[in-house]
Amino acid sequence: MRIFTRKNVLSFDFTNTEIKVVEGKYSRKGLVIDKSISVPVARDIYWDGIIHDMEHITYLLGQALNSNNMALGEAYGVINTTEILTRGIMIPKVEDNEIDSIIHYQLEDYIPINAEDYVVNHLKLGPIMDEGIEKINLMLVCVPKSIVESHLSLIKKLKLKPMVLDYSGNAIRKLLMINQQINGSNEITGSIAAIGFGYESSIINIIDGDLLKVSRLVDIGWKYLIESLSHVFPGLNENEIKEKINALTSIDEDYESNTDEYKVINGVKTYINSVFPNIDMIFRYYSAGQVGNDVDYIVLLDGLSNIDGIEKMCTNFFNKPTIRMKSLNRVKFDGDLSKYANAIGGLIRLGEVKK
Template sequence: MKKKDKSEIKKNTRGASFKENRESINIKALMNMDLGTLKVKFSKSFKRINKISTPEKKRKVIAFDMGSSMIKIVEGIYYKEDLTIDRYITIKTPKGAIVDGEIKKSEELFIKLGQVLKENGIKAKHAICTNNSTLIINREILIPKVEEEEMDTVVRYEIQQYLPINLEDYILQVQLLNEEEINGSEKLNVRVIAYPEKIVRGYYDFFIKLNLKPHALDVNYNAINKFINCIDNNSEYEYNPKDSVAFIDMGASFIDVNIYKNRNLDFTRMIKAGGNDIDEILLERNGIKADEIENFKFKNIDLEEPFEPINIYVREIVDDWIEKIEKIIQFYKNKNMGDEVTNIVIFGGSSKLKGIEEYMTTKLGIKTRRKVLSKIAFKSNDDSKPIDDFINVIGSVIRL
């Protein structure tokens, strides 16, 4: 079997641009999922995303990482490979306002974010959003090698064989990964992402209500991919980017395991677990007040300390996370004929637990480190706070 590597095939990982004209609001025309230059057309089809993009205008954007527990916001500009971030904002998500990536309480969220934008004097009008959801479907499939104009029909047919979904309810995007020759027949290996239309519509309408211009909708693993290529590209690697490296976002409700190889996404899975599991234990067993939990976790919990009861409780939770992460990594290894994950990079709220890097390294047998983001890697006009938690949202600002 002959295979052309991804690096031989030009492609773009940019983000799905929302169409700003609301006059014919076929939502399938609004989303370019940060995977291409897509100005998605009004149709049931998709655009291939491995094309060279046209130059973007220089524009300041306001970008949101919409989590179920926290929302991270940055204001900045990405232009001609030059990234400037002017502002970093973190706010608590109103309870139940965002569930599994979907806006559930639009009015509460509108009041909260409207107030935050006003208080911080945000002037940018073009809005970018990044998130993740178990409802977003990500699959690699093999299709016959066909001409570009036939891709729509072929991929839609093939994906329907793989996934028992109503394609009318999803926006499809496809990314060419490589070309293969199997038994003398040429095939295309593509990644197909199906994004629920109702989630896209929810964010589009929400940003319009905030008097913002919806510009792009991203997915977190793609935002991280751009971060790796454009930010980490200028820093010293503690790992070889040609190796398989897992970037693990340890959020409140979900742990996202994203494996990259040769600076490209190779595999992604979500675990329904996260920092909220620890919060519940602290509320139940220690009576910690809800508004004090975050501070308590990072000051008092130490995974390397063996005897304190609270550390024992938390270790049991973390052990469950690690077991699930290990299964994902093993599945990846089996799927890729023994391809080993050589390093793990963790970030997000729970990555700040004392001793977690050493604990995960010991348990998994894979070097694990927490991602520390230096402002030296790009221009930053706000030096007042650490920015390690802003990886997803900074990546979403980058338009390739």
């Protein structure tokens, strides 16, 4: 039986293959996560931020929440979709309370959209000098209004009170911003590139201090790995191929070339090597943007990051220290932090797209 509580909050991370939910609370002391669940969803139910079957997804999530006795009350959401538009802009230096009005009146000059169809928010990227004039660097985040409304409606149907909708780049920014150490010994300093190997695409967010400097998608997700392995294992369906990938613990193990393990490892290495050059282009774009910009180290999230050896491949290719997120000094959580990082970051309220 689910009970109403004002103490704990639910946070949903909506992705293409599963919806991840955490129950916890955020305070000045940090984050405490009491429960976490993951609910698989089919493509005809939910895909790329679009709810195709509201009744079915409500049922699936409702059953999962009830069976795990998740709290009733406030809920936040993190949306991942290619329909979100981001654009870096510069505006004259003004007071913070004037920024929204400038964006409102000049939005269509900055980005070619119908403003009435989008919910628009902004993130400050810091001051910048432009031809000797100090300006403010901003990142616009434009979410289709239909996507915002459908997710708010879903949360209401689950007998929850929707409070905030966020997007993955900002959730990761907040999570890193409030912590000082990753995995007990790695200080959170300088510019950090958080890389998530998603199913449809890979997400790259570059965070420097409390600022999200770059947020980009690379249209090469691990579905391409599955498609490649389907030719190696023609008798297996997608779920069976996923099982083979998930069973892999390391890409550094030695196997005979005729074994399934060898073939899967070879496929993973080929896929990773195809993604890296695209990520490198984003790193170069960041470095070229302003003198002193450089990625200091890389943090791997979710997806294939659980496989030992991916970190070493990443370190060798980019010549930058690479780690998988396993723990944070201000997050108390017994589950897979790498998997639930977006949902956990969504619990942190620092001003997002609000209901």
